[in-house]
Amino acid sequence: MSEVVEAHAGHDDHEHHGPAKGLARWLFTTNHKDIGTLYLWFSFTMFLIGGVMALIVRAELFEPGMQFVVPEFFNQMTTNHGLIMVFGAVMPAFVGLANWLVPMMIGAPDMALPRLNNLSFWILPFAFSIMISTLFMEGGGPNFGWTFYAPLSTTYAPDSVTYFIFAVHLMGASSIMGSINIIATILNMRALGMTLMKMPLFVWTWLITAYLLIAVMPVLAGAVTMMLFDIHFGTSFFNAAGGGDPVMFQHIFWFFGHPEVYIMILPAFGIVSQIIPTFARKPLFGYDSMVYAVASIAFLSFIVWAHHMFTVGMPLAGQLFFMYATMLIAIPTGVKVFNWISTMWRGSMSFETPMLFAIAFVVLFTIGGFSGLMLAITPADYQYHDTYFVVAHFHYVLVPGAIFSIIAATYYWIPKWCGRMYDERLGKLHFWLSFIGVNVTFFPQHFSGLAGMPRRIPDYALQFADFNMLSSIGAFIFGFSQVFFLYIVIKTIRSGKPATDRVWEGAHGLEWTIPSPAPYHTFTHPPRITDAEAHS
Amino acid sequence: MNQSSLRTVRKLIMLALGMFGFAFALVPLYDLLCELTGLNGKTAGAYVYDPARESVDETRTVRVIFITNTNADMPWKFWSEKGGVEVHPGELHTVNFFVTNPTDKVMVGQAVPSLAPGLAVDYFHKTECFCFERQVLQPGEMMEMPMRFIVGSELPGHVASLNLSYSLFDVTDFVDLSTEDAANNPS
Numbered sequence: 001m002s003e004v005v006e007a008h009a010g011h012d013d014h015e016h017h018g019p020a021k022g023l024a025r026w027l028f029t030t031n032h033k034d035i036g037t038l039y040l041w042f043s044f045t046m047f048l049i050g051g052v053m054a055l056i057v058r059a060e061l062f063e064p065g066m067q068f069v070v071p072e073f074f075n076q077m078t079t080n081h082g083l084i085m086v087f088g089a090v091m092p093a094f095v096g097l098a099n100w101l102v103p104m105m106i107g108a109p110d111m112a113l114p115r116l117n118n119l120s121f122w123i124l125p126f127a128f129s130i131m132i133s134t135l136f137m138e139g140g141g142p143n144f145g146w147t148f149y150a151p152l153s154t155t156y157a158p159d160s161v162t163y164f165i166f167a168v169h170l171m172g173a174s175s176i177m178g179s180i181n182i183i184a185t186i187l188n189m190r191a192l193g194m195t196l197m198k199m200p201l202f203v204w205t206w207l208i209t210a211y212l213l214i215a216v217m218p219v220l221a222g223a224v225t226m227m228l229f230d231i232h233f234g235t236s237f238f239n240a241a242g243g244g245d246p247v248m249f250q251h252i253f254w255f256f257g258h259p260e261v262y263i264m265i266l267p268a269f270g271i272v273s274q275i276i277p278t279f280a281r282k283p284l285f286g287y288d289s290m291v292y293a294v295a296s297i298a299f300l301s302f303i304v305w306a307h308h309m310f311t312v313g314m315p316l317a318g319q320l321f322f323m324y325a326t327m328l329i330a331i332p333t334g335v336k337v338f339n340w341i342s343t344m345w346r347g348s349m350s351f352e353t354p355m356l357f358a359i360a361f362v363v364l365f366t367i368g369g370f371s372g373l374m375l376a377i378t379p380a381d382y383q384y385h386d387t388y389f390v391v392a393h394f395h396y397v398l399v400p401g402a403i404f405s406i407i408a409a410t411y412y413w414i415p416k417w418c419g420r421m422y423d424e425r426l427g428k429l430h431f432w433l434s435f436i437g438v439n440v441t442f443f444p445q446h447f448s449g450l451a452g453m454p455r456r457i458p459d460y461a462l463q464f465a466d467f468n469m470l471s472s473i474g475a476f477i478f479g480f481s482q483v484f485f486l487y488i489v490i491k492t493i494r495s496g497k498p499a500t501d502r503v504w505e506g507a508h509g510l511e512w513t514i515p516s517p518a519p520y521h522t523f524t525h526p527p528r529i530t531d532a533e534a535h536s
Numbered sequence: 537m538n539q540s541s542l543r544t545v546r547k548l549i550m551l552a553l554g555m556f557g558f559a560f561a562l563v564p565l566y567d568l569l570c571e572l573t574g575l576n577g578k579t580a581g582a583y584v585y586d587p588a589r590e591s592v593d594e595t596r597t598v599r600v601i602f603i604t605n606t607n608a609d610m611p612w613k614f615w616s617e618k619g620g621v622e623v624h625p626g627e628l629h630t631v632n633f634f635v636t637n638p639t640d641k642v643m644v645g646q647a648v649p650s651l652a653p654g655l656a657v658d659y660f661h662k663t664e665c666f667c668f669e670r671q672v673l674q675p676g677e678m679m680e681m682p683m684r685f686i687v688g689s690e691l692p693g694h695v696a697s698l699n700l701s702y703s704l705f706d707v708t709d710f711v712d713l714s715t716e717d718a719a720n721n722p723s
Contacts, residue, residue, distance in 0.1 A: 112541045180548045188541045218552050222559020234710060237563060240648045241607065241705025248566045252559060313654060 018520050027122070030114030031520060032099045037417075038121050039096025040410075044486070046088030046128065047403075051479050053081035058441075058475040060458055061468045074458035075143035076135060082146025086264065087171045088128050090398065093406045094267040095120075095178045098206045100417065102182060104511040104518065105200045107191025107527045112184035120177040127170035134160035145456060147257065150238035150249040154230045161231065165224045172217040179210035179217075186210075191510075193529035197291070200509050201284065204291050205270030208298045212259045212266070215302075220256040223249065247312050254305035262301045265365075265397060266294055268405035269336060272358045274509070275412050276340050279355035280347030281506040286339040293332035293339075300329045310381045319378045326376035330369065337366055352504075353427030357408035360400055360435050368396030371446065386456075389449025395442045399478075400435075407434070407485065414489070415503045419517030420496025426488045433481035440474025508533055582668055583661035585628055585686060592626035593689045599623075600687065602631065603701035610706040611639050612673070614647075625689040633666060633681045635704065637673035645671045646707045652699040659688035660698060670707060 019025045019034065029035060056077045060068050069077070099117065103110055111117045134141035137160045144152035153161060186207045190199070199207075226237040226249075236242020238249045269290075277284045284290065306314060306322040314322075340362050349355070371393040375381055384390060407430075415421050444467040449455075453464045460468065499516040510533055514522050601620040606612055617632045637643050647667040651657050662668075666681035673679060687698070 113545065176552050180545055180552070183548055184541045184544045187544050188538065214548055214552050215555050218554075218556035219559040219562075222556050222562075226560075226563075236710070240703065241646055241707050242710055243648075245566070245570075248563065251566060252562055255562070315655060 028118070030110070030118050032103050032111045032114070032117065033417075033518060033520065035111075035117050035121050036096045036098075036100030039092045039099060042121070042124060043089050043093035043096060043406075046084050046092070047482065048486075049132070050081050050084035050089055051482060053077045053084065055475060055479050057081060058472040061460070062472040063469065064460055064462055064465050066459055069458070071458045072140060072143060075145075075456070076141050078456055079142045079145055079148075080132070080135065083131065083142065084128070085398070086146065086260070087168075088124075090264045090402045090406070091175065092124060094206075094209070094264075094402075095175075095182075097202075097267065097271070097406070097409050097413075098178075098182050101413065101511060102185055102203055102206060103189070104514065104522055105203050105509055106186065106189065106194050107510050107523045107529070108185060108189035109521065109524045111181050112189055113181045116177050117181050120174045120181065123170050123174040123177075127167045127174065130163050130170070131167035134158075134163045137163075147250075147253060148227075149253070150227060150230070150246050154227050154238055157231070162228065165228050168224045169221055172221045175213050175217045179213040182206055182210040183214070191523065191526040191529060194534075197288065198529065198534040200270075201273035201287070201290055201294075202267070202270035205266045205273075205294050208294050209263050209266045212263050212298055212301065216256045216259040216263075219252065220260075223252045223256065226252075247309075250309045250312060251306070254308045255302075257308065258305040259298075259301040261394075261397075262297060264402045266298065268361065268365075268402050269294060271405045271409045271412075272340060272361050275354050275358040275408055276343050276362075277508070278412075278504050278506045279352060279358075280344045280349050282343055282347040283508075284339070285342035285345075286335070289335055290339055293335040296332040297329060300325060300332070304329065307376055307381070310378050311385045323376055323378045327373060330373055333369055337362060337369075348506075352411075353422070353424060353431055354408045354412035356428065356431045356435075357404045357411065360431070361404045361408065364400030364404070364438070365397055368393055368398075368401060371396060384449065386454055387449035388445040388453045388455055391455045392442050392445035392449055395445070399442065400438050404434070404438075410489065412504075413511070414492055415496075415499030416511060416514075416516050416518055418493050418496070419499055419515075420492050421499045421503075422488055422492040422496055426484075426491070430481055430485050430488055433484065434478060437474050437478030437481055441471050441478055442474070444468075444470045444474075582665070583663050583686070585661075585663045585684075591689055592624050594624055596625055597622050598625060598687050598691065598695070599697040600629075600685075601697060601699045602633075603699060604633065605701065605703045607703055607705045610645065610704055612637055612643070612645055612704060612706075614702070614704045623687055625687045625691055628663070628684060628686050630682050630684045633683055633702070634678065635671060635673065635681065636678040637675060640675045641708075642675065643673055643706060644708045644711050645673065645704050647671075647702040647704045650701050650703070652701070653695060656691060656695050656698055659691040659695075660700070661686045661688060667702065670711065 019031065020028070026034065026038060029038075054077075056069060057074065060066070060074055099111065102108075131141070137158075139158040139160060141158065141160055142148065142153075142164045144157060148164075186199070186203055196204075226235070229235040230237050230239055230244070236244035238244050238246050240246065273284055273290060304322055304326045306318065307326045310319060310322070344359075351359075371389065375384055375390065375393055411422055411427055448464045448467040448471075451464065453460055453467075501515050502512050503516060504512075510523075510527055510529075511518070513527065513533060599620055599622055602616040602618065604614045604616055606614050613634075613636045615634055617634070621629060621631065623629050635645060649665070649667045651660055662683065662685045664682060664684040666683060671679060671681070
């Protein structure tokens with residue numbers, strides 16, 4: 001309760017002044033809540049920009065034949081949609097949530113490195129301005145797919161690729177600094193009594209995610225540095241003429257890329273593990289096994305990368321190893337899914353908007369997981385590789401997976417952030433529009449993919465017309481329902497009903513013990529951890 | 537920032553730098569792995585032919601198919617005298633390849649071989665190959681390049697044919713022509 005915060009009023013002078021006024025507040029802020037807010041708004045902006053690109057793609061694919069754009073521009077749209085959604089929307093949204101929530105959940109006054117925190121955020125707008133500006137340059141922006149395989153991204157790349165490389169370097173630097181900050185905060189700034197195995201799962205998943213980021217973002221930086229050298233300094237890392245190997249690019253990229261896909265889902269696991277117990281009014285089932293499952297998934301993510309490239313040529317032993325290792329991931333993932341279901345089992349469930357998104361996450365993420373298992377089967381992958389089946393698979397784990405979890409988190413914690421309740425009726429409407437939109441968009445893509453429709457093409461054979469039209473209709477429903485989400489959020493901030501401190505009847509955790517809205521400075525004196533507030 | 541945070545941060549920065557280095561370490565590791573496993577169809581360097589050690593297996597015939605490609609930016613013409621040959625494992629064979637430089641500039645070419653199936657690379661031995669060195673061609677010059685090879689008699693029984701493909705790359709910009717002429721001019 002609020003006495004924790006108020007009890008120490010009048011100790012240190014600098015704790016009392018609130019935020020600075022005007023633009024300077026946001027430019028120079030070192031407050032974890034301000035920076036979290038910046039991250040979240042930045043991420044939402046990128047989500048809309050990446051979304052517009054997706055809708056350009058879907059508009060072109062509404063009917064066979066070329067309608068709206070030229071193929072070169074279509075390629076730039078698919079590429080930038082992927083890059084912006086991965087690096088600009090999903091990752092910063094999770095970092096934003098970590099900034100807001102990690103210190104409040106572990107009873108810390110702020111992040112361990114507040115100035116670095118400011119820097120990690122403010123690099124991002126520059127990185128993405130550089131990347132998006134290439135679209136307006138002569139020769140266009142990145143058009144080689146978000147995986148930027150060499151030699152498409154070296155020998156055959158547009159001239160603007162150097163800007164792209166620099167932008168990726170900046171994004172990597174931002175992620176690494178953010179991760180260092182999060183780990184330093186979690187390891188060193190927990191309140192007394194908040195032992196590791198009492199931490200909320202969101203904190204746990206972020207701790208592991210941050211380690212993944214520090215391990216693989218430098219590898220990505222290395223890959224783009226090699227590209228830079230190949231393009232400008234005459235080296236031949238990926239150039240067969242000079243003794244290099246383009247396939248090696250794929251290995252290095254996916255050594256980064258596979259942990260990266262878990263970076264985009266582990267914090268989502270954390271969010272769902274916070275929300276489901278609240279609305280099932282039961283403690284999380286199998287807390288310890290959840291922690292071990294996340295750690296196992298993180299470990300396995302390093303030894304499965306070649307399942308993205310079964311068709312480039314690999315000995316049988318390699319294919320078998322990567323197939324079995326990939327399938328092994330289903331075990332810890334299954335543990336998590338069954339734990340969420342067991343948490344809901346015989347709970348006193350209620351279905352507020354965050355819970356609806358969380359349940360949809362469990363169901364739809366599992367569908368995405370199953371199509372992942374299908375793709376893991378090497379001989380079958382030869383059929384599915386580079387088809388819309390793959391597109392359907394990773395959109396099922398990223399949209400109703402990562403994005404739904406971020407939306408759920410927003411509804412769940414927004415009353416704490418701004419002290420006002422969102423409109424439950426509108427939230428539910430947003431949920432159902434999103435749920436229907438996402439399934440109408442991506443479910444048909446399984447079928448067009450199985451029937452052989454390749455991904456990353458602006459035109460297609462006539463037999464795929466119906467599924468594509470359906471997909472495009474769904475995409476526009478989903479896209480516009482996210483504009484509706486923006487309206488709901490603004491309405492909440494401006495005119496929502498005041499929220500209580502606890503907000504949700506079944507909520508446990510330190511963040512619910514402070515007033516709503518959360519004061520600018522919280523836990524300047526560490527709280528006492530009670531059993532009721534330890535992991536919910 | 538307190539002392540323990542500082543220690544954590546130091547360790548994490550070391551980890552990040554280490555992983556950046558690891559990305560570059562992957563390059564030699566990758567080559568090593570390809571060499572050990574014969575992945576990628578990268579054939580080995582020059583092989584020393586010892587007639588006493590090779591036993592010719594007359595009962596078995598393996599078809600070797602030659603494919604010649606020029607990289608998209610390479611203006612040279614590149615072809616082999618035969619599309620393929622039937623060989624007995626253990627026999628030494630010679631096939632001639634040809635290149636011409638139709639441009640009016642001195643150019644340097646480098647052929648990169650690839651063998652399919654990749655797992656047969658350990659049994660495909662070349663005693664002489666133009667791919668071991670670069671070719672420097674004067675404007676309009678044509679060159680005949682013999683390639684001598686032996687299919688090892690230990691070649692697994694299920695391999696009935698081998699595809700040897702060469703891609704010819706323009707490496708003029710990568711080499712210093714003045715030293716290249718003297719040091720590395722194939723016959």
